[in-house]
Amino acid sequence: MRIGHVNLAQPLILAPMAGITDQYFRLILKRIGGVGLVSMEFISSEALTRGSHRTRHMMQFSEEERPLAIQIYGSDPERMADAAGFVQALGADIVDINMGCPANKVLKGCAGAALMGDPDLARAIVRRVRQSVRIPLTVKFRVGLDDRRANFLELGRICQEEGADAVALHARTARQMFSGRADWERIRLLKETLAIPVSGNGDVETPADAAALFQATGCDAVMIGRAAIKNPWIFRQIAALRAGQQPLEPGLEERRVLILQHFALLREREDERSALHKIRTFTGWYTHGLPNGRTLRQRINGLVSVAEFIDAIEDFFRMVQAA
Ligand SMILES: Cc1cc2nc3c(=O)[nH]c(=O)nc-3n(C[C@H](O)[C@H](O)[C@H](O)COP(=O)(O)O)c2cc1C
Known part of the structure; x- marks a missing residue:
């Protein structure tokens, strides 16, 4: 699958998720x-062009993450x-425009999903962005x-018409936020209508779902958000399934290593407090469904040091393995 001149080794895309798809999570995946392609969490065009230090800090990435898409929003x-x-100058492989965010904060600035209510403005944005970048x-x-x-x-x-190289459809309305089910039939209709590649997105929870989405819609790529947080494998x-192999379920050891690796990545760049804060959330997801996961989550909530956290993880996995 290709998006413009960018080749994706697999037609599988990590959806942009604010607060989740930071550099650490992208590296883990x-x-x-x-x-086949990882996306950065969305970046405010206002903050970026005002020179916000925090925003520019958020936009760091490494060669290992390529190909990488950076999503921007604004009106x-x-x-x-x-x-x-700026995204192009930074060296991103793809620039992506957000026209789907239903959060009030973004809608009030007439960005995100609000652009769907103003097709002329949406067109003007795609046109101007197209003129300004080669990627x-x-x-x-x-x-x-x-x-x-x-x-x-x-x-x-x-x-x-305005020269986008591909589009992605999260098959819900903005009003739905995340309720109800994504309507994959709409992905099929979009694929049927357009000549450029279409990525289908919404409610893929298992490898079998991904296969079903390809099958039902003919979409060129499948984009996955929430399921990747609980199951980064x-x-x-899905790649194994597409190659005719049986997808492997991660074992306990793989989960333990995953948490420690994610934590190690965080500690390379973040201070202790921030690293602990971030890993707590991910540990909750990575241990989702394991026996006594809740006890672990309660224990790590109060922890303030790296060593305590690592001890808690080692104790937890020893206990689950012994059970
Ligand atoms: C925590 C969270 C943050 C999100 N942030 C963004 C974002 O920054 N940009 C965007 O286009 N979509 C964002 N989304 C939507 C996802 O990219 C995706 O379209 C949606 O979750 C549906 O896919 P899924 O069912 O595979 O999760 C976010 C979703 C979640 C759950």
Whole structure:
């Protein structure tokens, strides 16, 4: 699968997730393997072009993560074009425009999903961004603001006409936020309508779901968000399934190593407090469904040192293994 000149070894994409798809998580996924493209969490074009130090810090990435897409959001075509230029200068492989975020904070600035309610502005943004960068350009959107205004086909055509190299559809409306089910039929319709590659997104929870999404819609790539947090092996499992092999379930040892590796990555760059804060959340997901996971989560909540955290993890896995 190709997006512009960028070749994806697998048609499998890590969805952008604010607060989740930071450099550490992207590296974890790349090292596990199977993922064809990783996405950074979305970046405000306002903050980026104002020179926000925090924003620029968030945008660090390494060669190991390639190919990497950086997603920007905003409502001003000129600022979006400048932000895209910055993304290109930084060396990202792909710049992605967010037209799907339903969060109020973003909608109030008329960005994210609000752009689906203003196709002329959406067009102006894609056009200006296209003019400002040579790297492949993608757009991620939803079905529409709500079911009455399901204009994803119009939006897809706009993106294509204005030179986007691919689009991704999260098959829910903005009003749905994350409720209900993603309507994959809409992904099929978009794929049927457009000539550029279409990534299908929404509610892929297992490798079998990914196979079903490819099958039902003919989409060019499958994009996965939430399931990858609980199961970062999912891309490797889907790649195995696509190669006709049985997907391997991660064992306890792999989970233990995963948590310690993620923590080690955090500690390389973050101070102790911040590393502990971040790893707590991920440990909750990585131990999801294991016996006594809740006891572990309670224990690590109060911990303030690296050594205590590592002890807690080692104790937990010893206990689960012995059970
Ligand atoms: C915590 C969280 C943060 C998200 N942040 C973004 C974001 O920054 N940009 C974006 O386009 N979508 C964002 N999304 C939406 C996901 O990219 C994806 O479209 C959605 O979760 C549906 O896919 P899934 O069912 O595989 O999770 C976010 C989703 C979650 C759960």
